[in-house]
Amino acid sequence: MSDENAAQGETPEIEVPETEAPEVDPVEALTAENADLKDKLLRTIAEMENLRKRTERDVADTRAYAIAGFARDMLSATDALSRALVVIPAETRENAEGTLKSLIEGIELAERETHRLLAKHGVKPIEAAGQKFDPHRHQAMFEVPNPNVPEGTVVQVVQEGFAIGERVLRPAMVGVAKGGAAPAAPADGEGVDKSA
Numbered sequence: 001m002s003d004e005n006a007a008q009g010e011t012p013e014i015e016v017p018e019t020e021a022p023e024v025d026p027v028e029a030l031t032a033e034n035a036d037l038k039d040k041l042l043r044t045i046a047e048m049e050n051l052r053k054r055t056e057r058d059v060a061d062t063r064a065y066a067i068a069g070f071a072r073d074m075l076s077a078t079d080a081l082s083r084a085l086v087v088i089p090a091e092t093r094e095n096a097e098g099t100l101k102s103l104i105e106g107i108e109l110a111e112r113e114t115h116r117l118l119a120k121h122g123v124k125p126i127e128a129a130g131q132k133f134d135p136h137r138h139q140a141m142f143e144v145p146n147p148n149v150p151e152g153t154v155v156q157v158v159q160e161g162f163a164i165g166e167r168v169l170r171p172a173m174v175g176v177a178k179g180g181a182a183p184a185a186p187a188d189g190e191g192v193d194k195s196a
Helices: 003-009 026-064 069-087 090-095 098-120
Strands: 121-123 138-145 155-161 163-165 167-170 174-180
Touching: 069 098, 069 167, 098 121, 138 155, 167 174
Parallel strands: 138 174
Antiparallel strands: 121 163, 155 174, 163 167
């Protein structure tokens, strides 16, 4: 019979089971969309806040460290002034008169002024003498046998180091104690082998 219908030009009827499209509650759909948009908005706000904080930090770092190159170059001039004063014997300094006395005072004044100006812009000397050697802030030039000082303690400063903020412009060149007294015993038995 289906052949007869096809021959007469009629299309056969095919029964298709009806599948019900799930009805979506418009309130639920809008609530879900609202939640999704709220989540996206909160994420965008958080990203913008992080970007603002990162930008503020970058600007502050740029301000703080902008003079680092210039300050490093100025340290050479400061060192030259210090070396000029070191080569003048103490006796000559005390007994100097006239032009020589004025020259010595001028060099001392120039050295103090360069240190003051560097400090004004955040460049500070690195404390080294008597400190425990820190490879991030000190450069060991030699070892000094000294039984009176704990090993690894800076006992001599060859050249002063400087830092700007937390960044080291130039490490302090130092002599470090070797073979000295043992460091102080740890408190509360820390680091003590109790199995023996």
